[in-house]
Amino acid sequence: MSKSLGKRVPLPSKEASLFKELLTLYETRQIKKGLKTADLILKKFPEHGETLCMKGLVLTHMKDRREEGLELVKKGVRLDLTSHICWHVFGLVQKADKNYEEALKSYTQALRFDKDNMNLLRDSAQLQTHLRLFDTLVDTRHTILILRPNQRQNWVGLAVAHRLAGHPEEARKVMEHYQRSLKNVPDYDIEHSETLLFYISILVELGEFSEALSVLDSNSRSRAIVDRTAILETRAHILTKQNAPEAEEAWRALIEHNADSYETYRGYFESLGILFNEPNPEAVTKLEEFAVQNPRATAPRRLQLNVASEEKFVELAKIYIERGLVKGVPSLFADVKSLYADATKRDAIERIAEDLREQYAPSSKASDIEPTTYLWTLYFLAQHYSSQSQPDKSLALLNIAIEHTPTLPELHLARARALKRAGDFIGAARAANEARLLDGQDRFLNTKCGKYLLRAGMTKEAETIFGLFTKKDALSPAADLEDMQSLLFLLESAAAYRVSGRPNMALKRYIAVKRAFDDFEDDQFDFHGYNLRKFTISIYLKLLKWEDQLRANPAYISAAIEASKIFVEVSDDPSIVTALTSNSQLTDAEKKAKKKAKKAASKVQEEKKAPAANDKELEPAPPKDEDPDGFKLLASTDALEQAANLLMPLKTLAPNNIDVWIAIYDVAIRRKKLLQAVGALNHAAALDPEYSELHVRLVDLKQRGM
Amino acid sequence: MNVRLAKVDDLMGMQACNLQNLPENYMMKFWMYHAMTWPQISFVAEDHKGRIVGYVLAKIDEPAEDDKTQEIHGHVNSISVLRSYRRLGLAKKLMLLSQEAMASIYKASYVSLHVRKSNKAAIALYRDTLGFEVAKVEKKYYGDGEDALSMRLALK
Numbered sequence: 001m002s003k004s005l006g007k008r009v010p011l012p013s014k015e016a017s018l019f020k021e022l023l024t025l026y027e028t029r030q031i032k033k034g035l036k037t038a039d040l041i042l043k044k045f046p047e048h049g050e051t052l053c054m055k056g057l058v059l060t061h062m063k064d065r066r067e068e069g070l071e072l073v074k075k076g077v078r079l080d081l082t083s084h085i086c087w088h089v090f091g092l093v094q095k096a097d098k099n100y101e102e103a104l105k106s107y108t109q110a111l112r113f114d115k116d117n118m119n120l121l122r123d124s125a126q127l128q129t130h131l132r133l134f135d136t137l138v139d140t141r142h143t144i145l146i147l148r149p150n151q152r153q154n155w156v157g158l159a160v161a162h163r164l165a166g167h168p169e170e171a172r173k174v175m176e177h178y179q180r181s182l183k184n185v186p187d188y189d190i191e192h193s194e195t196l197l198f199y200i201s202i203l204v205e206l207g208e209f210s211e212a213l214s215v216l217d218s219n220s221r222s223r224a225i226v227d228r229t230a231i232l233e234t235r236a237h238i239l240t241k242q243n244a245p246e247a248e249e250a251w252r253a254l255i256e257h258n259a260d261s262y263e264t265y266r267g268y269f270e271s272l273g274i275l276f277n278e279p280n281p282e283a284v285t286k287l288e289e290f291a292v293q294n295p296r297a298t299a300p301r302r303l304q305l306n307v308a309s310e311e312k313f314v315e316l317a318k319i320y321i322e323r324g325l326v327k328g329v330p331s332l333f334a335d336v337k338s339l340y341a342d343a344t345k346r347d348a349i350e351r352i353a354e355d356l357r358e359q360y361a362p363s364s365k366a367s368d369i370e371p372t373t374y375l376w377t378l379y380f381l382a383q384h385y386s387s388q389s390q391p392d393k394s395l396a397l398l399n400i401a402i403e404h405t406p407t408l409p410e411l412h413l414a415r416a417r418a419l420k421r422a423g424d425f426i427g428a429a430r431a432a433n434e435a436r437l438l439d440g441q442d443r444f445l446n447t448k449c450g451k452y453l454l455r456a457g458m459t460k461e462a463e464t465i466f467g468l469f470t471k472k473d474a475l476s477p478a479a480d481l482e483d484m485q486s487l488l489f490l491l492e493s494a495a496a497y498r499v500s501g502r503p504n505m506a507l508k509r510y511i512a513v514k515r516a517f518d519d520f521e522d523d524q525f526d527f528h529g530y531n532l533r534k535f536t537i538s539i540y541l542k543l544l545k546w547e548d549q550l551r552a553n554p555a556y557i558s559a560a561i562e563a564s565k566i567f568v569e570v571s572d573d574p575s576i577v578t579a580l581t582s583n584s585q586l587t588d589a590e591k592k593a594k595k596k597a598k599k600a601a602s603k604v605q606e607e608k609k610a611p612a613a614n615d616k617e618l619e620p621a622p623p624k625d626e627d628p629d630g631f632k633l634l635a636s637t638d639a640l641e642q643a644a645n646l647l648m649p650l651k652t653l654a655p656n657n658i659d660v661w662i663a664i665y666d667v668a669i670r671r672k673k674l675l676q677a678v679g680a681l682n683h684a685a686a687l688d689p690e691y692s693e694l695h696v697r698l699v700d701l702k703q704r705g706m
Numbered sequence: 707m708n709v710r711l712a713k714v715d716d717l718m719g720m721q722a723c724n725l726q727n728l729p730e731n732y733m734m735k736f737w738m739y740h741a742m743t744w745p746q747i748s749f750v751a752e753d754h755k756g757r758i759v760g761y762v763l764a765k766i767d768e769p770a771e772d773d774k775t776q777e778i779h780g781h782v783n784s785i786s787v788l789r790s791y792r793r794l795g796l797a798k799k800l801m802l803l804s805q806e807a808m809a810s811i812y813k814a815s816y817v818s819l820h821v822r823k824s825n826k827a828a829i830a831l832y833r834d835t836l837g838f839e840v841a842k843v844e845k846k847y848y849g850d851g852e853d854a855l856s857m858r859l860a861l862k
């Protein structure tokens with residue numbers, strides 16, 4: 001070690017220029033040439049650390065040589081611990097492996113030996129943002145700004161860092177300094193416009209409302225801010241915070257711009273201090289005005305139904321429902337169903353629809369009624385009764401409707417839903433398939449049919465149906481849906497496998513959901529640099545916030561809990577795995593079929609790889625599925641650790657979900673983490689002391705003698 | 707339905723809506739990229755449960771600086787309304803909001819889109835309701851070999 005720390009001997013000029021060439025070759029992604037050049041240098045100087053690192057880096061981009069490359073990089077670093085190039089390369093390789101903590105350490109080392117290197121600083125800032133190390137991020141952005149004060153993005157970068165670190169007042173100072181130094185902003189510059197909106201948002205955060213408003217107003221007058229909707233919205237929000245009477249006018253302007261945004265109406269009524277979530281005649285009247293002014297908008301008419309009550313509600317609901325039925329709006333029921341939380345509204349809607357059914361019936365005297373209006377009325381009522389747990393009534397109506405018009409897919413879908421609710425999953429799948437057959441070009445119907453097949457436990461059939469729309473060159477329909485991050489498919493498929501006694505496949509799907517979320521998290525990485533260059537700061541800050549809450553998503557929560565249950569089951573009874581694998585012993589015919597499928601699959605793989613032969617193509621081909629049945633996963637030796645990792649983020653992101661705490665207990669108690677286990681039960685008890693699953697765990701705890 | 711600007715929180719819902727409805731699908735980073743680059747021109751429709759039932763995903767094409775023949779224009783990458791939420795005019799509302807934002811914020815001179823030659827319903831919406839015209843046919847544009855109509859609508 002001490003030897004390697006000795007002074008680095010510089011390469012002779014021939015090799016030095018070869019090394020320079022090597023750097024360029026790598027930067028332009030000429031991988032094979034780069035490798036040759038590195039070998040030329042190493043022939044004479046086999047111990048040259050920087051060249052070894054570069055060769056290793058090049059190898060990591062070549063198929064199947066990643067490991068070898070990694071070893072070379074490590075060796076190179078050991079041979080030259082004071083080279084910023086070696087550490088930089090090490091950091092790059094770690095970053096490519098998504099090992100961001102270690103990558104940042106390497107970058108920090110590299111910066112010790114080349115403290116003003118802009119690439120190193122920029123990459124470090126990106127890593128620090130990704131890891132949410134905001135205090136050190138401020139330092140890095142500060143250094144970058146001092147080195148390159150002429151680049152606009154460096155000012156904004158520092159302000160963003162301050163904002164993230166929770167120092168809005170510092171962020172404000174930086175932005176003000178920046179604006180004073182600005183010269184020659186081109187007219188109508190969207191980047192400048194976005195920057196100003198960011199500055200205003202800092203002022204709002206600081207509670208400097210009048211200042212924020214005056215900056216907003218003067219810059220909208222001068223057209224420095226070009227986003228009119230953003231201007232209107234920011235104005236309305238600031239004025240509301242100030243309790244200013246002009247707020248009403250601001251919200252009105254927004255409604256005029258888009259009369260179908262619910263938030264805008266909410267903002268409007270809040271600014272007037274008019275309650276908007278309960279019966280309120282004043283709100284009904286105001287909404288009427290908006291409805292008259294904006295005849296094409298449906299929002300004010302629909303929102304009226306939320307705030308109207310008694311006779312007024314009946315009057316308005318009748319008009320609303322009639323209009324929808326005459327127009328044949330398929331979503332009418334889904335649209336009004338949220339009113340059912342109020343039982344009197346629900347009953348009123350039922351009466352209205354039943355009256356209309358009589359009025360529209362073919363036997364009635366009214367002659368100017370389109371037959372389809374009657375059809376949509378039956379459809380509406382069928383959905384209504386299905387939602388009210390009256391499947392017989394619902395199905396009877398649908399039968400009349402289908403007899404009337406057998407070719408409307410919506411009717412068959414409604415039938416499928418009613419049957420599913422009534423517990424007839426096979427019948428539901430059949431009905432959904434009938435809907436699908438009526439319009440084979442429509443993926444929506446296809447997805448529904450596939451989903452209902454899964455609900456009926458028909459995993460194979462479902463995959464065939466999904467396969468009608470998935471990419472033909474994918475390994476399988478399921479693989480395509482997984483690649484495209486279809487959480488709906490993954491969760492439904494997992495549940496189907498779980499019910500049909502194939503926890504291996506269920507687990508495989510749940511882990512695929514986990515991976516999708518890992519990817520969503522990772523996707524933000526490039527934007528840490530990108531958005532600063534584009535000056536789209538406001539949306540970027542929202543992205544970071546969203547990413548921090550990402551796993552609070554119900555799809556993740558459900559996958560994490562279900563997967564951890566399977567892990568727990570297998571750890572309690574490892575014989576599950578052997579029983580399943582021996583069950584899957586195939587007959588000769590099945591083996592043949594499987595072999596054939598495998599061959600076809602590997603052919604697809606080969607074809608996919610083909611373009612990668614090109615020297616410039618750096619991305620290695622996606623690895624083929626090494627665990628197609630999920631057995632390896634199910635037999636994981638670290639099952640409980642994996643389960644604990646899945647549940648970890650939910651402690652903070654879903655603390656009010658009692659099943660999360662139950663799952664955490666189940667895993668912790670088996671990992672002998674007594675404190676964690678008891679803590680989880682305390683959380684659960686605080687949420688619902690009567691929860692039956694909780695009592696099972698309390699007994700379990702006692703039985704374990706703890 | 708609630709019709710409004712797309713937010714970061716909507717991206718997963720937009721992706722799910724697209725997967726359920728259309729054969730051309732994209733990974734999350736693609737959706738993210740559009741939101742991060744042009745945050746003002748993509749819109750969504752959501753139901754009372756907050757589920758995304760329709761969206762328009764748009765971008766701006768800026769011609770290279772040395773290319774004087776091209777103008778700044780908007781492009782609709784994907785637009786979709788769940789089958790069960792049709793006949794509410796949602797697609798039209800989404801499109802009009804997007805077009806207005808493209809024109810007023812980016813000074814886009816026209817908006818373009820691609821549509822499958824066989825998708826008669828969509829072509830009718832673009833041509834008859836929104837005023838688009840066919841600019842050219844792009845042979846074998848889609849993965850399955852189908853031709854695309856490249857349609858355009860002037861915004862100035």
